[in-house]
Amino acid sequence: MTDTKLNIREFLDQDQKKDLLRLLTAGSVDDGKSTLIGRLMFDSKMLYEDQLAALERDSKRVGHAGDDIDYALLLDGLKAEREQGITIDVAYRYFSTAKRKFIIADTPGHEQYTRNMITGGSTANLAIILIDARHGVITQTKRHTYLANLLGIKHVVVAINKMDLVDFSEKRYEEIRDSYEAFVTQLDVPDVNFIPLSALKGDNVVETSDRMPWYHGPSLLEFLENVHVSSDRNFDDMRFPVQYVLRPDIKFRGFSTSVASGIIRKGDEVMVLPSLKKSKVEKIITYDGELDYAFPPQSVTVTLEDEIDISRGDMLVHPDNLPRVERQFEAMLVWMDEKEMNLSTQFYIKHANNNTKARIDQIRYKVDVNTLEKSNIEKFKLNEIGRVVLTTTKPLFFDPYKKNKQTGSFILIDPVTHNTCAVGMIIDRMGSKHLPSRITDMDKEKIAKGEALIKTEEYEQSYNQKGETIWITGLHGSGKNELAFSLERKLFESGAKAVLIDGSSLRSGLNRELDYSPADRAEHLRRVAHICKMLNDQGIITIGSFISRNSSLRNQVAEIIGKDRFHMFYMDADLEYCRNNKPELYEKAEKGAIENLPGVDMEYEIPDNAKMLFNPEENEKNLDAILDYLATNKIFPIK
Amino acid sequence: MSDYLLTNLRELEAEAIHIIREVAAEFENPVMLYSIGKDSSVMVRLAEKAFYPGKVPFPLMHIDSKWKFQEMIEFRDNYAREKGWDLIVHYNKEGYESGVGPFTHGSKVHTDIMKTQALLEGLNKYKFDAAFGGARRDEEKSRAKERIFSFRDKFHQWDPKNQRPELWNIYNAKVQKGESIRVFPISNWTELDIWQYIRLENIPIVPLYFAKERPIVDMDGNLIMADDERMPKELRDKAKMRMVRFRTLGCYPLTGAIDSEADTIEKIVEEMMTVTVSERTTRVIDFDQEASMEQKKREGYF
Numbered sequence: 016m017t018d019t020k021l022n023i024r025e026f027l028d029q030d031q032k033k034d035l036l037r038l039l040t041a042g043s044v045d046d047g048k049s050t051l052i053g054r055l056m057f058d059s060k061m062l063y064e065d066q067l068a069a070l071e072r073d074s075k076r077v078g079h080a081g082d083d084i085d086y087a088l089l090l091d092g093l094k095a096e097r098e099q100g101i102t103i104d105v106a107y108r109y110f111s112t113a114k115r116k117f118i119i120a121d122t123p124g125h126e127q128y129t130r131n132m133i134t135g136g137s138t139a140n141l142a143i144i145l146i147d148a149r150h151g152v153i154t155q156t157k158r159h160t161y162l163a164n165l166l167g168i169k170h171v172v173v174a175i176n177k178m179d180l181v182d183f184s185e186k187r188y189e190e191i192r193d194s195y196e197a198f199v200t201q202l203d204v205p206d207v208n209f210i211p212l213s214a215l216k217g218d219n220v221v222e223t224s225d226r227m228p229w230y231h232g233p234s235l236l237e238f239l240e241n242v243h244v245s246s247d248r249n250f251d252d253m254r255f256p257v258q259y260v261l262r263p264d265i266k267f268r269g270f271s272t273s274v275a276s277g278i279i280r281k282g283d284e285v286m287v288l289p290s291l292k293k294s295k296v297e298k299i300i301t302y303d304g305e306l307d308y309a310f311p312p313q314s315v316t317v318t319l320e321d322e323i324d325i326s327r328g329d330m331l332v333h334p335d336n337l338p339r340v341e342r343q344f345e346a347m348l349v350w351m352d353e354k355e356m357n358l359s360t361q362f363y364i365k366h367a368n369n370n371t372k373a374r375i376d377q378i379r380y381k382v383d384v385n386t387l388e389k390s391n392i393e394k395f396k397l398n399e400i401g402r403v404v405l406t407t408t409k410p411l412f413f414d415p416y417k418k419n420k421q422t423g424s425f426i427l428i429d430p431v432t433h434n435t436c437a438v439g440m441i442i443d444r445m446g447s448k449h450l451p452s453r454i455t456d457m458d459k460e461k462i463a464k465g466e467a468l469i470k471t472e473e474y475e476q477s478y479n480q481k482g483e484t485i486w487i488t489g490l491h492g493s494g495k496n497e498l499a500f501s502l503e504r505k506l507f508e509s510g511a512k513a514v515l516i517d518g519s520s521l522r523s524g525l526n527r528e529l530d531y532s533p534a535d536r537a538e539h540l541r542r543v544a545h546i547c548k549m550l551n552d553q554g555i556i557t558i559g560s561f562i563s564r565n566s567s568l569r570n571q572v573a574e575i576i577g578k579d580r581f582h583m584f585y586m587d588a589d590l591e592y593c594r595n596n597k598p599e600l601y602e603k604a605e606k607g608a609i610e611n612l613p614g615v616d617m618e619y620e621i622p623d624n625a626k627m628l629f630n631p632e633e634n635e636k637n638l639d640a641i642l643d644y645l646a647t648n649k650i651f652p653i654k
Numbered sequence: 655m656s657d658y659l660l661t662n663l664r665e666l667e668a669e670a671i672h673i674i675r676e677v678a679a680e681f682e683n684p685v686m687l688y689s690i691g692k693d694s695s696v697m698v699r700l701a702e703k704a705f706y707p708g709k710v711p712f713p714l715m716h717i718d719s720k721w722k723f724q725e726m727i728e729f730r731d732n733y734a735r736e737k738g739w740d741l742i743v744h745y746n747k748e749g750y751e752s753g754v755g756p757f758t759h760g761s762k763v764h765t766d767i768m769k770t771q772a773l774l775e776g777l778n779k780y781k782f783d784a785a786f787g788g789a790r791r792d793e794e795k796s797r798a799k800e801r802i803f804s805f806r807d808k809f810h811q812w813d814p815k816n817q818r819p820e821l822w823n824i825y826n827a828k829v830q831k832g833e834s835i836r837v838f839p840i841s842n843w844t845e846l847d848i849w850q851y852i853r854l855e856n857i858p859i860v861p862l863y864f865a866k867e868r869p870i871v872d873m874d875g876n877l878i879m880a881d882d883e884r885m886p887k888e889l890r891d892k893a894k895m896r897m898v899r900f901r902t903l904g905c906y907p908l909t910g911a912i913d914s915e916a917d918t919i920e921k922i923v924e925e926m927m928t929v930t931v932s933e934r935t936t937r938v939i940d941f942d943q944e945a946s947m948e949q950k951k952r953e954g955y956f
Contacts, residue, residue, distance in 0.1 A: 023924040031850050035662040104817065106798045107791045109844045116662040118842055130819055137821035245659045259675040263708030271704075273672040273823065278658070302703035310658040312823075314671035314704070327679055351819045365824050368679075424822045433828035435818045 035116045036244060039136040039168065041159040042124045042145035047176050051145065051214035052119055055236060056110045058221040105135040114240040124155055129384065129398040130351045132162055133438065137424075139163075140244040141170040143235075148181045148211070152194045158384045160195075164202045165347060165400070165440065167420055169247050171199075171207045174235060178227065179213040185229040201387065206242075210235050248311050249419050253277030254338060255285075255331035256367040256412070256422070261316055269300060269316040270325055272368065275421035276414075279317065279331070280308040286334040287325055288412045293334060294321040311421070328369035330412045338412045338422055345379070345442050347416075348403045350395035352429065352436035358394060362436070364407055366425035371409040373427065378403050395437070402442070416440035467552070474554025478512050480651040482551035484576050485641065487560045487629075488569065488622060489586030490614045492596035494631035498586065498638070499560035505638055506556065511651045513556040516543055531611045540568055544575035551580055556651060564613040565620040582650075584641070585625035590614050592631065663850055667700065670839040672823055673802060674704040677784050677837050678711050680827035684784040684837075685777075688714040688741070690726045691903045692859045693788035696848055697840060698739075699857050701786075713740040715776055715785075719768035720750050721905035723881050729860045744776035756907040757886055764905070774810050783829060786837045792844045802841050808832035846926065853919045862900045863922070865914040869893040876910040 042048035108119040120135030122128065124145075136142060142163040146156055163171055173195055181187045188211045199207055210219055211230055218224035221236045233241070254275040261269035279285075283296045299306040300316040309315045317331070325331075332338060350356055356375070364373035381392040381401035395401065416423030427437040475481050485502065489495040499515055506513040518539075522529070526542055529535040540563060547557040563569050573581040593614065594601040604612035613619040626644065629637045645651045660668065677684050686701060688694050701710045716730060734741040746754075749767040756764040777785060791798045801817050803825045818826050829835060840848075852859060869880040871893045878885075880893040885907065898911035899922070916922040 023920045023927075026927075027850060027853065027920065027923060030846070031661055031663050031854060033662050034659060035665050104799045104814070107842065108798065109792045109842070111844075111846075134819045134821055138823075248658075250658055258672070259679045261705060261708050263705075267707065269707075271675055273668055300707065302706040312665065312668050312672075313660065314668040314675070316706070363828065365826065368676075420822065424824065426819075426821065426824050426826060428826055428828050433826070433830065435820070435826045438819065438821050 029113075030111070033111065033114065033116050034245065035118065036141065036239060036242070037118045037120065037139045038239065039120050039122065039132070039139035039142040039163065040145070041122050041132050041136075041142065041162070042155075046124065046145040046147050047214045048124070048145050049121070051143075051174065051176065051212075051220065051235075052108060052121055054214050054217060054220050055117075055119075056108065058217065058236075105131050112236065112240055117239065124159070126155075126158065126384070127398065129158075129162065129400075130349065132159070133166065133349050133351070136163060136166045136168060137438075139166070139168050140247060141172065141239070141242060142168045143172045143174050146173060146175050146191060146195070148175050148177045148187055148191065151191045152198060154385045156195070157198055157387070160199060160202065160204070161382075161384055161387060164204050165349075167416060167440070169205050170242055170244065171204050172235065172238060173207065173209045174214075175209060175211045176214050178211045178218060179216050183211075183218075183224075183226045185227070188227075188230070208232075208238060210238065249276035249421075250310060251277055252336055252338070252414060252419060253279050253283075253285075253331075253333050254367070254412075254414070254419065254422050255279055255317065256369070257325055257327055257329045257331065258368045260325065260327060267318070268322070269318050270331070271314070271316040273314040274309050274311045275367065276311050276419050277333075277336075278308050278310050279315075281306070284334060285319070285331045286337070287323055288330045288332060288337070288340060289410060290323070290325075290329070292321075292323045294319040294323055296320075328367075330367065332412075338414045338419075339443075340410050340412050342408075342410045343376070343404065343406045344411070344413065345402060345404050346425070346439035347382075347442060348375075348395070348401060348427075348437050348439045350397060350399045350437050352432075352434055353397055354429070354432070354434075354436065355396045356394040356437070361430060363428035363430060364405075364411075364425055365428065366411050366413065367422050369409070369411060371407050371411070373405050373407045376404040376406050403439075405439070413441050415443040417442075469553075471552050471554060475653065478554045479653050480511055480554065480556060481580065481649070481653065482554040482556060483580035483582060483650050484547045484551060484557045484559060485645075486563070486569075486572070486581060486583045487558075487586055488563045488583060488625070489588060489631075490590065490593045490619055491562060491600060491612065492593035493586040493588035494596070494634070495560045495586040497634060498629065498641075499558050501634060501638055502558055502641055505642065506558075506651070509642075509651075511556055512554070513558060514550055515558045515560075516546055518543075518561055531609075533611065533617070536564075536611070537568060537571070540572055541575065544572040547572075548576045551576060556645075562613050562619070564617065566622065566624075569622065582644070582648075583622060583625050584627050584629060585622050586631055587621075587628045588631045663847060663854065666840070666843055666847060667703070667851070669823070669842065670697075670700045671704040673825070673837060673839040674701050674786070676825055676827070677786065678705070680825075681784040681835075683780070683782050684712045684786065685742070685780065685782040686710075686712060686714045686786040687773075687788070688716045688730075689788060689903075690716065690722070690730045690860060691788065692848055692852060692863060693790065693840060693843075695857050695859050696843075696851055697786060697788045699851075699855055700839060710739070713742050715742040715744060715780075715782075717769060717773045717776055718743050718745040719764070719772065719905050720745055721755060721764070721768065721884075721907060723860075723862055723879070723903065723906045723909075725862050726860050726903055729858075733858065742776070742780070744772060744779070746772035746775060755884065756905060757884065761908050765908070768905075777810065777834065783834050784827075784837055785834065786839060788840055789838050790843050790845070790848075791838075791841050800838065800841070802838050803827065804836045804838065805829070806834050806836060810834065812836075846923065849919055849923050849926070853923075860903060862903055865897055865899040865917045865921075867895045868898055868911065870896040870898055870911060877912065878909075879906055879911060881906040 040048055040052060106121045108121055110117050120139060122132040122135035144156060144159050175188055175191050192209045211227055212219035212235060214220060218226055219234045221234055223234045254277060256272055256275050257270045258272035261271050281296050281299055284293060285296055286293050297318045297320045299309050358375055361372050361374055364371055378392055379402040380389040381399055382389055384400060414422045423441045425439050426435050429436040487495040487499055503513055503515040526539050529539050543559060547559060550557050603609045604615040611617050627640060746768055754764055754767045789797055801820045804812060805818055806812060870877050871880055871889050877898055880890045897915060899914040899916060900909060900911050914925060916925045
């Protein structure tokens with residue numbers, strides 16, 4: 016008893032040290048794919064008796080293997096599929112041997128199931144391409160190889176099956192191998208291997224067969240047990256796409272994710288994208304203790320030495336090894352939706368823990384997955400694949416998929432149905448010889464991010480003023496425009512560079528699709544705030560005269576512009592005064608002919624944090640007060 | 655390069671933690687369904703790991719069919735108290751008050767009312783938009799095809815023919831109001847992985863998993879434990895003490911024991927390696943009808 020106990024302990028200790036191989040099998044029922052998987056699982060004894068009993072029962076009822084056990088039934092789980100005799104989705108299967116654990120993604124072979132193969136293959140280290148020895152390399156073989164290559168699967172095993180039906184002929188094997196090799200050179204699969212076998216009879220599946228003495232290579236299982244895949248991961252380019260910000264209390268601020276690529280070490284200098292702020296890795300934390308370093312795909316939590324504002328979707332990288340930071344890029348796209356592509360759709364895009372929106376700018380070409388020929392096309396339908404150009408709302412931090420699967424892959428989500436309608440693999444737009452292999456130049460980085468090379472301080476020094484915003488709030492007809500316009504004149508005469516942002520000209524141009532509903536009023540102000548910010552960033556004083564009816568709207572504006580450079584003044588005119596100024600407008604509103612007029616059917620909140628209150632009757636005095644304010648606060652002039 | 659190699663278990667662990675964090679980041683109101691079983695215990699440990707040193711940011715919910723083994727409830731209450739979980743226990747009050755149970759109503763009606771309906775009721779009551787479950791793809795055929803983020807319509811129904819493609823580790827978390835997802839972080843674990851992990855991590859589990867002498871009634875080959883007075887007397891009288899353990903835990907009248915001497919994890923694994931019956935066959939509910947689990951899943955059962 017002690018003896019067995021020891022053995023099982025040993026077994027468990029060994030077992031938990033095994034690594035994991037994820038593999039894709041593609042092929043149709045006719046190729047004997049399910050039979051092959053069934054055989055792998057059966058011969059490595061992972062089938063339980065009741066599953067076998069059920070299998071025998073089912074084989075007799077709906078099987079396609081005569082009186083033999085139909086291994087295919089084991090794998091075709093869903094009822095509807097069993098009746099049709101085809102696997103129409105991706106089924107995952109698990110087995111293990113003394114050396115390794117395996118996860119098989121089993122996918123159907125027909126062209127109409129390309130998306131299923133793409134789904135199953137995305138996480139695979141290795142693909143088994145099945146060839147029926149009687150038929151040799153056929154269209155399907157090429158398609159499966161192309162898809163495996165598209166997904167960046169580095170190891171391909173060409174399993175030449177049904178060798179028993181060609182009398183285990185070496186010549187036939189060589190013919191098939193040569194014709195496959197001729198085809199595969201067009202692609203760049205790094206590791207291609209050929210194994211002749213018979214899934215049905217078991218030759219070269221688990222044990223090497225003595226019926227093919229001319230073959231000196233390993234059996235399929237031996238190969239799977241020994242193929243070296245751990246170096247397939249990218250350990251060079253550190254990418255830490257923040258998935259979750261952990262803030263259990265105010266003292267602790269951790270950034271959690273599964274390391275996408277590269278090694279992150281304690282003490283490393285890291286840069287945060289998109290803010291470009293730098294800090295050092297203070298700790299790498301896990302439930303099981305702190306680590307000195309973490310590598311993909313470990314899920315860890317990192318703390319930094321400095322307090323930097325970092326959110327989900329931001330990325331930590333090494334400052335001397337940055338990904339591309341861009342809003343526009345090219346990708347190979349696979350259309351996964353029954354609904355065909357609509358080029359005017361704004362999709363959701365999910366990439367490296369980042370959610371934003373994307374449009375397809377251009378379809379470069381479509382690839383015929385059977386012939387690899389390229390053609391022009393207007394839009395993609397289900398299972399079609401091609402090269403496209405995309406633009407996203409926010410910049411993405413990416414690497415080409417070939418170099419980095421984790422930061423080179425994305426999904427597109429239909430904004431209406433929320434279905435995952437397409438998946439993409441980013442390709443480097445320009446040939447690599449035109450690009451430095453890594454962007455280290457900060458100016459280029461800034462330009463890529465759309466940041467100016469002239470600093471705000473430089474403008475301010477040159478203009479002898481600070482780029483800040485004078486914001487005048489008040490009701491319709493309160494006289495705030497009169498003040499704003501005369502202030503612009505006054506500043507111009509004094510040599511300041513000031514721009515008046517005029518609501519009505521914006522509404523007739525830039526914002527002409529917006530109405531006066533609360534939502535559109537907010538959007539109007541959001542855009543105004545961004546214009547002010549842009550100008551302020553370039554050292555220009557902006558004058559805004561907007562009702563901005565409550566504190567939440569005003570705060571939003573101040574947030575965008577920057578609280579320190581937002582100076583709000585209140586035109587203190589009561590409703591009576593305004594109504595006398597603009598009687599027609601207020602009458603219409605009171606009759607209900609127009610809606611959403613602040614002060615009438617929409618509340619106007621008097622600000623409690625205005626810098627000054629103005630009396631609308633005293634325009635000159637108000638002007639002087641503002642100029643005084645600007646001088647005192649060294650906004651204009653600075654010196 | 656071997657410095658940068660994860661063992662299979664640590665790779666599965668990292669994958670599960672990634673999934674759990676993703677749900678916490680993307681959903682407003684997630685819940686972790688807690689069945690008290692060994693897979694649930696593993697899932698809770700993974701959630702603790704995902705948010706360490708913080709607390710798990712979502713509650714656990716146990717759907718109590720009111721026919722669970724007494725030891726399960728004891729275990730649940732002690733463990734939850736000790737760990738300070740935010741634990742919701744929900745049961746179908748109407749079903750309970752009208753006395754629905756497997757002995758009187760049969761397994762199909764009982765499971766539908768006290769498990770499936772109770773679950774839907776619980777999910778609706780708290781308006782959860784994502785619910786973690788401990789299902790694994792190696793358990794049963796229809797599960798082998800289910801996504802990790804498994805989309806459910808507003809009636810909580812699964813449509814096996816209309817699943818969202820799921821690639822790499824990018825999960826589509828978009829749902830409309832009223833729709834939800836079920837999430838299976840340990841989809842890729844096998845039964846052996848679960849035992850390995852429990853052993854490696856020292857995770858407490860309900861003692862029913864270990865062999866012990868228990869009062870057992872042989873009902874058509876199913877070894878059912880006489881757990882309380884609600885088992886009809888004529889059956890209870892037939893109970894004999896027998897050395898058994900349970901491979902899965904559920905409602906006691908619906909969960910068959912197996913004859914076993916395995917009273918440690920090592921012995922359980924040893925038994926597993928030689929035993930020739932797969933896990934779910936000790937669950938009576940799977941035998942109700944052909945493709946029964948798929949049917950139940952379509953209706954909203956996990």
